[in-house]
Amino acid sequence: MLVTNGNLEQLILLENNKNTNLVLTNTMVRLFFICSLLFLISCEKEIEKTISQDYEADVVVNSIISTDSTFSVQLNYSKSVYDISDFKPVENASIYIAVKDDIDDIRTQDFFLDYQGDGLYTRGNNPIGGRTYEMVIEVDGKIISAETYVPKVLKAEILTESKSSNLNPKTKQMSVSVEIAIEEEENQSDNYYAWDLIPLVESTPTTVNEKPNETDKVVDISNDGTGSNPGGDGSTISVLTKNEGISGAVPALSDESGKITASFEGISETTEETEDSEYGTDPQSTSQSLNTKRYKLKVWSISSDYYYYLLSVQQNGPGNSEATFVGPYSNVTNGYGIFAGYNLQEFELEF
Amino acid sequence: MKRLVHILLCTLTFAFQGLAQDQSVSNFKINLPHKVITIGELVTLIEDQSDYFVSYNTQLDLSETLEFESTEVGFYDLKKSFTTSLFATIEIDSESKKLIILPPKFKTLHGIVRDSANLETLTAVTILSDNNKGTTTNEDGFFYLKVSSETKYVYVSYLGYRTLTFAIPDKVENEVIIHLIADNVLPDIVIEASSAIEETISINPHDVKIDKESPVRGIGGRSDLISSIRHISGISVGSEAQNGFTVRGGGPDQNLVLLDGLPVYETSHLGGLSSIFVDNIIKKGDLYKGGVPARFGGKLSSVLDIRLKEGNRHQVKREAEINLENFSGFIEGPIGKKTSFIFNGRKSIINSYSNFILKRFLDFEDSDLTYNDIYSKITHWFSPANRLSLSVYSGDDKIFLRRNESSTDRVFTDSNKVNWSNTLGALNWNSALGKKVFIHGHVGKSDFDFNSRSANQVIETSDLDSSSLAINVYSRQQDYTAKLDLDYYTNNLGKIKTGGGIILHESSPSILESQSLTDQEIAQDTSYLSNEIYFFLENELRINSNWSLNSGLRYNYHGGLDTTYQYFQPRLNMHFAKNRIKLDFAYNRMSQFLHLLVNPSSGLPSDLWVPSTKKIEPETSNLFSISGNYKASPSLLVGLGGFYNTYSNLIEYSNPYEIIQVIVGNHLSFNQDISDVNWEDRVTVGTGRSYGLELDIAYKTEKIELNLAYTLSRSERTFNFGKFSKNEIETFPYKYDRPHNIAFSGSLKLKKDNKINVEWLYGNGNTWTFTDNVIPGQNGEIIYQPRPGERNNERLSSYQRLSISHSSKRQLRTGGLLFYTMGVYNVYNNKNPFYAYIKSSDTNAQVPVTTEISLYPVFPQINVGYQW
Missing domain, CATH: 2.40.170 (Maltoporin; Chain A)
Structure with missing residues (x-):
């Protein structure tokens, strides 16, 4: 007997019946559905936080220096994220910069910066590569300090450059690859580098589903090449360091001639349908080939401070309960922000 | 009449002897350096501090220890300690000034405790003798218990099972297999709260x-x-x-x-x-x-x-x-008779809905x-x-x-x-x-x-x-x-x-x-052995x-x-x-x-x-x-x-x-x-x-x-x-x-x-x-x-x-x-x-x-x- 009205009374009446198990089963099937709805619909609860009324602002330093630009320091106050106004500039600071290394001509690099307005302080001198600079800021009765190393001008040469297709037969990916040799700085235990590979020429794509005006792109190469310091234009760049290996397929370290070799690789995209993709099949997928011929390779030699700052900023966010909070790296004492140095070398490549 | 007088005289004689012995017993006192002492040290102390000699069987292990409640020990303290710790008896002969340690009289019990229904061995079962000597079974249901020869019974108890009273034979050579009956097997049994409550909050484990x-x-x-x-x-x-x-x-x-x-x-x-x-x-x-x-x-x-x-x-x-x-x-x-198996398989059904x-x-x-x-x-x-x-x-x-x-x-x-x-x-x-x-x-x-x-x-x-x-x-x-x-x-x-x-x-x-x-x-070409x-x-x-x-x-x-x-x-x-x-x-x-x-x-x-x-x-x-x-x-x-x-x-x-x-x-x-x-x-x-x-x-x-x-x-x-x-x-x-x-x-x-x-x-x-x-x-x-x-x-x-x-x-x-x-x-x-x-x-x-x-x-x- 199939029971369609599985109420408790009927269940009890039938308990000693030989169909007892059947009754229970059918009752459960119906209950399954109801339970499942309750069970699998996740619930949200919102709890309003109390905003602290006694917020105390701190001074934030932003100063990225290089041999090809003059000294410049941006000072602002921190704020609460729920304060919708702009960051307030620090207008009354006294900023003194000095070379920390014990070198003969250091006096030419010790000076105060001039206030330009809107929290910007500058001086018409360029940093010298291979020096460590110390910055002391006096503001609101507090002394804020930071120091950083400005790497020397990068000495690097291209060893090989190639472009390959069908890197992965499943995904039809393509890649461009550049191998360069970088001469390590002496007396530096850790050298840090960042790089970006940028396509300079657009070309006509070959598509299966003719889609006019499409532009080829290379994944991971999102920088348009306008930024001078790594990540300075807000783009995501690749950061690497000698000690942690070089990005790319073959981490190769050489200490024979004080040079390290690096293989930079940009993997091109494909949108071709892949049968065993866990994403399933995209009905609008197309197949493309890349014909980009000219690229710009930018390689930065950066200070360790800058290296950690770039990494940390890329992962910054408000956080959640299941992740360790990733605050930004800072080398500023008694304040926040970054004071860091870099040097840039650019190469134009044609495949 | 003669017979009556004889009995009376004998009674008086024994009473006098007993009184004399009681006096010597009450006079017997030794001081111990500490409360726990080996039998060998005790014998030396008795012979040094009293005019008694100690007589004992050569099979007595002099390295075994005795514990006393205080450092001042009388004869009855000695007797109690020997009885409870070694199942041995000590007697005093005031005439010959001898303390005689008689050989221990004990019996041992060893074996396995099981569930009567399915013969599963039971762990941590308490086995307690009528003179308060006890032990528990190990992880495999095994136990060993040494009790005095006067012990008649042991009580075997375990949470969720009926307490079993087990009469100990005078001589136990082979291992004993004890079967406990679960409470729920006999539905009319009422669990006595006092016996179960102590197990409700066990300390360790x-x-x-x-x-x-x-x-x-x-x-x-x-x-x-x-x-x-x-x-x-x-x-x-x-x-x-x-x-x-x-x-x-x-x-x-x-x-x-x-x-x-x-x-x-x-x-x-x-x-x-x-x-x-x-x-x-x-x-x-x-x-x-x-x-x-x-x-x-x-x-x-x-x-x-x-x-x-x-x-x-x-x-x-x-x-x-x-x-x-x-x-x-x-x-x-x-x-067969000597092998058992157990199997359980489980599968989720969540996917079905x-x-x-x-x-x-x-x-x-x-x-x-x-x-x-x-x-x-x-x-x-x-x-x-x-x-x-x-x-x-x-x-x-x-x-x-x-x-x-x-x-x-x-x-x-x-x-x-x-x-x-x-x-x-x-x-x-x-x-x-x-x-x-x-x-x-x-x-x-x-x-x-x-x-x-x-x-x-x-x-x-x-x-x-x-x-x-x-x-x-x-x-x-x-x-x-x-x-x-x-x-x-x-x-x-x-x-x-x-x-x-x-x-x-x-x-x-x-x-x-x-x-x-x-x-x-993911290539698993590297594993780390330790x-x-x-x-x-x-x-x-x-x-x-x-x-x-x-x-x-x-x-x-x-x-x-x-x-x-x-x-x-x-x-x-x-x-x-x-x-x-x-x-x-x-x-x-x-x-x-x-x-x-x-x-x-x-x-x-x-x-x-x-x-x-x-x-x-x-x-x-x-x-x-x-x-x-x-x-x-x-x-x-x-x-x-x-x-x-x-x-x-x-x-x-x-x-x-x-x-x-x-x-x-x-x-x-x-x-x-x-x-x-x-x-x-x-x-x-x-x-x-x-x-x-x-x-x-x-x-x-x-x-x-x-x-x-x-x-x-x-x-x-x-x-x-x-x-x-x-x-x-x-x-x-x-x-x-x-x-x-x-x-x-x-x-x-x-x-x-x-x-x-x-x-x-x-x-x-x-x-x-x-x-x-x-x-x-x-x-x-x-x-x-x-x-x-x-x-x-x-x-x-x-x-x-x-x-x-x-x-x-x-x-x-x-x-x-x-x-x-x-x-x-x-x-x-x-x-x-x-x-x-x-x-x-x-x-x-x-x-x-x-x-x-x-x-x-x-x-x-x-x-x-x-x-x-």
Whole structure:
């Protein structure tokens, strides 16, 4: 007997019946559905936080220096994220910069910066590569300090450059690859580098589903090449360091001639349908080939401070309960922000 | 008349002699240097301090010790001590000035205690003689007891079984096999509250109840071992979708869970839906949250020693069970006269309805939520006290969810997959060697395999450009174990347990980023081998009728990855019992060779087991604890305790930036990182401490059973994050810090075989970090900047849940037993947080709102089973 009205009374009446198990089963099937709805619909609860009324602002330093630009320091106050106004500039600071290394001509690099307005302080001198600079800021009765190393001008040469297709037969990916040799700085235990590979020429794509005006792109190469310091234009760049290996397929370290070799690789995209993709099949997928011929390779030699700052900023966010909070790296004492140095070398490549 | 006079004279003569002897006895006094003394020293002192000579048989062991209540000892003190400790008699001859020690008169009893219904051996059964001499059975049901020759009876008692009075024959040569009858076999037997209540709050170890009568139920309505553990004080209630447990402020990775001697690395199915431990196959679970015996090691916080049943040796028993979560089949029985087997298989049925619901209501295009597990064990008895068993467990879980979100300009696809499996196999040999020695041998392998993949893809609708990113995590931990240990029952030093073993660890951790859309196999070309070798010595000594001492020493050697570590770990557990009071003082030092590298930043399930290295030493802990029970009435027992635990060599990532960017972002898999790059440089070593008070109250009558466990505790960690923190050395609340933790359970027996069960849990939520402090980046963008002291400054909402169920069983005409549980899980629909994030209020962007996601709302429990 199939029971369609599985109420408790009927269940009890039938308990000693030989169909007892059947009754229970059918009752459960119906209950399954109801339970499942309750069970699998996740619930949200919102709890309003109390905003602290006694917020105390701190001074934030932003100063990225290089041999090809003059000294410049941006000072602002921190704020609460729920304060919708702009960051307030620090207008009354006294900023003194000095070379920390014990070198003969250091006096030419010790000076105060001039206030330009809107929290910007500058001086018409360029940093010298291979020096460590110390910055002391006096503001609101507090002394804020930071120091950083400005790497020397990068000495690097291209060893090989190639472009390959069908890197992965499943995904039809393509890649461009550049191998360069970088001469390590002496007396530096850790050298840090960042790089970006940028396509300079657009070309006509070959598509299966003719889609006019499409532009080829290379994944991971999102920088348009306008930024001078790594990540300075807000783009995501690749950061690497000698000690942690070089990005790319073959981490190769050489200490024979004080040079390290690096293989930079940009993997091109494909949108071709892949049968065993866990994403399933995209009905609008197309197949493309890349014909980009000219690229710009930018390689930065950066200070360790800058290296950690770039990494940390890329992962910054408000956080959640299941992740360790990733605050930004800072080398500023008694304040926040970054004071860091870099040097840039650019190469134009044609495949 | 003459005869009468003769009798009178004789009586007077004896009386005079007795009086004379009494006088010499009362005059006999010696002073001891201390209360515990060997017989040899005692003989010397008697002969030095009195004019008596001591006469004794050459077979008397002069090195045996005697204990006295004071250092001034008379003849009757001597007599009492000889009788109770050595079962020997001492007599005094005042004429010849002799003290005569007569040879001991005792008898010994050894054997096995079993369940009468299925012949399963029973662990920790109390065997007590009528002159208050006692012992307990070991893990294999074996016991050895020495009693005086005058002893007529022993009483054999065990929770849930009828107490058996056993008459001891004058001469016992062979091993004795005692069969206990379970209470539920004879339904008319009333459990006497006074005998059961004392077992309700056991001090050490905690006997974890898991049977169909338990008032504590899992989500599906079936009794669950891990859920039961949470009703012991000091054990954390946990959080939503967390089926593991934390003990006295430790981490979930710091509990040693053993299944028939093999380590288990994951104890839950489908994110905490239920534990892997099935009620009908588990014989016993012993939880040590302090005073851990020296035979256990390798984890810091606790030991959960779970033993599987051997299987019914009388008849074949079957059971089928189904609930909203899974269905299972169970069978046990004999194979011939000397072999038994047991098997249980379980498979989830969630997929049968979850796919539809997830697709229809939550826009998941594809999903897969499944798990299954199999237990099997076969045991062969060569003799009642000599058996060989093979235990196998295999279980695996699969979670896969894929969802598409479309907007006018792009299609976003989010795909998450988490798979894990446990495979265990153990061969155990247990045998009595003579009357006093019991030996255990074990070889086995434990294989824990975990992999997860989190991927997303964005397709721009304008030009069909797509970008994708996938993070693959792979972690495999294989342990090969071999050990041999033996129990030796001494005459005066109690039970001695000694042995040793070796564990070979093979760790294979990897994290890999890829831009490929397809599932990628992660190359497992590098595994890290390490090993642990240990020896231990334990002693269970009954000092006197009030005090007993369990002491031990463990030597641990950790080797591998170009380094070795050696640790001596003392263990001490002192028991006191008098009248209504029981006290327990414990100290243990533990070490943990494997570290769990906890996912630092992304929220991905990427925790990896890694071995200790030259730079990262094994974790260690020192735990001091005190516990006490007071039996306020035959039905009421109150327990109170406290603990203080310190940890060292704990690890955290010093700069969480690099773990994702360098290890993952630069396409280097983690295993390459260990060998080539020194991952230890990114880890900082710290310390921790936890402390708290524990309260347990148990009330038990024939109809009502109530248990309350409350823990008041704090747990904190201290790390030096160096240049990666504005506040270099930080002390902060541990993620699992729970100041208040309450677990209540109760049952009311309505009528025969009908019970109402109630369970209520409360615990503070996990800690996490939030800051509202922001600074400008290089281009004025907002960067969140935590201030010093803000680490783990937030706390999720408290976890609380009330569950009520009704359980019943009915004997059917067919002879089978139908049982079911129907109830409601999370009765008042408390939204227990699974995780939380911060967002702006919908109505006011300047108001921060913590948004907590919870998984299990009010939910019906239906579990039906049939036993035949």
